[in-house]
Amino acid sequence: MRRTAPEGHGPVRFGPPLPEDGLPVLPELSAVLAAAASRGGHEPVGGGRTLREAACGYWDRRGLHCDPDRVAAGPGSPALLLALTAALDGDVLVPRPCAAWWAPYARLLGRPAFHVPTPPESGGVPDPYALLETVRRVRAEGGDPRLLVLSVADDPTATVAPPELLHETVEAAQGEGLHLVSDETWRDTLHEPRDTVLLSPAEMVPGRVTVVTDLAGAMLPPGWPAAVARFPAGEDGEGLHARVLDILTALDARVAAPIAAAAAYALGEPEPVTARVATSVRLHALLAAEAHAAVIAAGALARPPRSGRHLYVDLAPLRPALTAHGVDDAQELEDFLTARLGMPAPGGHRFGDDLEAPRVRLSTGALVAGSDTERAECLTSPTPLELPQVQRALIRLKSVFDDLRDDAQRWEPPR
Numbered sequence: 001m002r003r004t005a006p007e008g009h010g011p012v013r014f015g016p017p018l019p020e021d022g023l024p025v026l027p028e029l030s031a032v033l034a035a036a037a038s039r040g041g042h043e044p045v046g047g048g049r050t051l052r053e054a055a056c057g058y059w060d061r062r063g064l065h066c067d068p069d070r071v072a073a074g075p076g077s078p079a080l081l082l083a084l085t086a087a088l089d090g091d092v093l094v095p096r097p098c099a100a101w102w103a104p105y106a107r108l109l110g111r112p113a114f115h116v117p118t119p120p121e122s123g124g125v126p127d128p129y130a131l132l133e134t135v136r137r138v139r140a141e142g143g144d145p146r147l148l149v150l151s152v153a154d155d156p157t158a159t160v161a162p163p164e165l166l167h168e169t170v171e172a173a174q175g176e177g178l179h180l181v182s183d184e185t186w187r188d189t190l191h192e193p194r195d196t197v198l199l200s201p202a203e204m205v206p207g208r209v210t211v212v213t214d215l216a217g218a219m220l221p222p223g224w225p226a227a228v229a230r231f232p233a234g235e236d237g238e239g240l241h242a243r244v245l246d247i248l249t250a251l252d253a254r255v256a257a258p259i260a261a262a263a264a265y266a267l268g269e270p271e272p273v274t275a276r277v278a279t280s281v282r283l284h285a286l287l288a289a290e291a292h293a294a295v296i297a298a299g300a301l302a303r304p305p306r307s308g309r310h311l312y313v314d315l316a317p318l319r320p321a322l323t324a325h326g327v328d329d330a331q332e333l334e335d336f337l338t339a340r341l342g343m344p345a346p347g348g349h350r351f352g353d354d355l356e357a358p359r360v361r362l363s364t365g366a367l368v369a370g371s372d373t374e375r376a377e378c379l380t381s382p383t384p385l386e387l388p389q390v391q392r393a394l395i396r397l398k399s400v401f402d403d404l405r406d407d408a409q410r411w412e413p414p415r
Contacts, residue, residue, distance in 0.1 A: 016100055016346040016361075018155065018185070018214065019309040020222050021280055022368030024376050028272040029220070029262050036261035042254035046245050047073025047228070051260045054267035055228040061269070062187075064202055064211065066230045070237060072244055073260070076225035077185060077214035079253040080244070081105050081149070084210060084229070087243035088179055090146025091138060095126045097312070097351035097359075099155045099183065114138055114145065115352045122303070123312070124154030125161040128168040135176045148178045152198055153186035156351045156361040157312045158288065158305035160190065163199045170204045179240075180209045185217035185227075186308045188277060191285035196306060207232045210240065217308075218277050219266035226255050226263040279379050284309045286385055287364035290394055295362075298401035299408065309365050312348075315358040321407035322358055329355045340400045343367075343393075367393040 043051060052068040059066050074080045082105045085092060092106040096115035106113035116126035116134045126134075131148070138145050150169070152161050173180055182201045190196045202209040214227040231241040248254070255263065266273050288305040295302050301314040315322060315333065322328075327336045330347030337345035343366035348359030368378050370389040378384045385394065 016344060016350060018216050018222055019361075019363035020365040021284065021309055022365035022375060023280060023283075023379060024372045025221050026272060026276045028270070029266065032265045033224075033258050033262045036258040039257035039261070041257050043073065043257060043260045045249045045252075045254055047071065047255060048260060051228075051255070051264045051267075054264040055230070058213075058228075058267040058269065059211070059230055062200070064200060064230065067233070070231040070233065070241055072229045072231070072241065072248065073255050073263070074227055074229070074248060074253050075255050075259075076216070077101075077183065077212050077227035078105065079248065079251065080212050080227050080229045081181065081183075082108070083244045083247040083251070083253070084181055084212075084240075085109055085111065085147060086247050087240055088147045090144045093126070093131070093134060093145055093148045093178070094352065095124055095150060095154075097123060097156055097348060097353045098149070099151065100346065100350045102149050102183075103352060112138075112143060114143075118157075119165060122154070122159035122161045122165065123157030124151040124159065125166055125169050126150065128165075128172040131169060131172050132176070135178075145176070146179060147181065148173050149181045149183065150201070151183040151186070152200065153184065153189065153307040155186060155308060156310060156348075157303055158308045158310050159303050160196050160198055160306045163197055166199055166201065167204060170201045170209075174205050174208060178208075180205070182209055182211045183214075184211055185214040187213070188218040189281050189284070189307045189309070191281065191288065191306055202230070202232070207234050207236065210237075215263055215266060218281075219273060220259075220263060224259050224262060226259050228263075228267075276379075283368070283378055283384055284364045287367050287390075287394075290385060291362060291364060291367070291397060294394070294398040295401050297398075298405040300401065300404075310361050310363045312351075312359065312361050314348075315360070315404070318404045318408045319358060321404045321410075324407060327358070330357060330359060331355065333358050333360060337400070341366075341397060362397075367397070369393050 052071040055071050056066050078101050092113045094102050095118045103113040117130045119127045135145050180201050202211050211230040216222040231237045295313050299317045305311040327333050330349040334347035345360045349355045374389050
């Protein structure tokens with residue numbers, strides 16, 4: 001992740017990648033990939049039949065019936081979102097904050113991307129009243145909003161939007177004629193799946209929602225790019241699917257055959273995959289809870305993480321300490337914490353927040369350190385937080401934030 005600087009850069013800023021899990025590749029996945037390694041070609045544009053049928057089975061098990069002819073696969077969700085944005089035309093609406101890779105694709109196509117505030121309790125889904133006001137304002141200024149991108153299980157905030165909020169927002173978007181892209185990359189990483197209700201917008205308005213899932217969220221290593229999109233039924237969905245395939249063809253955005261074999265295997269959810277997903281989610285839930293406790297104890301703010309491998313931290317209460325260290329914006333905070341923590345700490349400006357807001361996303365995968373053997377031990381240990389390599393990473397995290405708390409108290413002006 002390079003530092004954002006005006007020199008030598010165009011208007012498109014690509015942010016940090018998805019948070020990694022820090023774990024060794026599942027051996028069964030490696031075996032499937034190795035068995036297909038002699039296949040040196042690519043899948044057809046949009047994915048072969050086997051991969052698309054596997055994606056349908058995955059969604060069917062989650063209550064989202066689909067047809068293989070309404071599924072498209074691509075080499076990661078950025079390629080699919082770029083194709084969807086180009087196919088739908090018009091202006092793009094995204095939450096504030098949002099995944100770092102959403103807005104750049106609109107800008108790459110020369111489309112305005114308008115950020116809509118999210119409510120205090122969760123990110124990923126815009127406040128419905130703010131959405132209506134933004135649409136009204138954009139149209140009054142001559143714009144043409146057509147696409148809303150949202151995520152129920154969110155990057156960067158690691159929250160899960162409550163069903164009642166989602167319903168109100170989807171209803172508002174439907175009333176304004178917007179097409180929705182639901183990024184459901186993190187839906188299989190709920191920290192408390194029995195206590196968390198996750199609904200897809202596609203369950204509410206099946207005819208106006210395209211679901212995109214990047215398999216790097218839960219099933220594949222981030223370096224094995226594969227994602228799938230589920231298009232709505234009906235003529236509109238059929239036309240959108242055809243246009244997206246045309247754009248993917250122009251981009252030659254196809255999944256490599258060995259990656260497609262691994263993706264189809266993972267989407268089938270055999271026992272080794274489901275066991276690894278469950279174990280990984282439990283590990284990262286523990287790490288996220290510990291990291292959240294550390295930043296809250298230091299006086300920073302963060303919503304409790306409910307999904308994913310990350311948390312989003314607001315250091316505004318520690319601003320006196322940051323100012324004393326010469327940190328005045330999110331980019332400087334990113335540089336400062338990345339150096340102090342020894343792990344990526346991308347600033348909130350990469351996720352659509354104001355540059356002046358001292359916010360960062362911290363990834364729990366960076367807390368899983370050591371050799372392959374040590375990292376694998378994190379999966380098998382009944383007490384992974386007590387492993388020496390994990391303890392060292394957590395102690396460093398707590399120490400950095402405790403020092404900022406102490407500095408803030410020292411530099412706080414007298415009342």
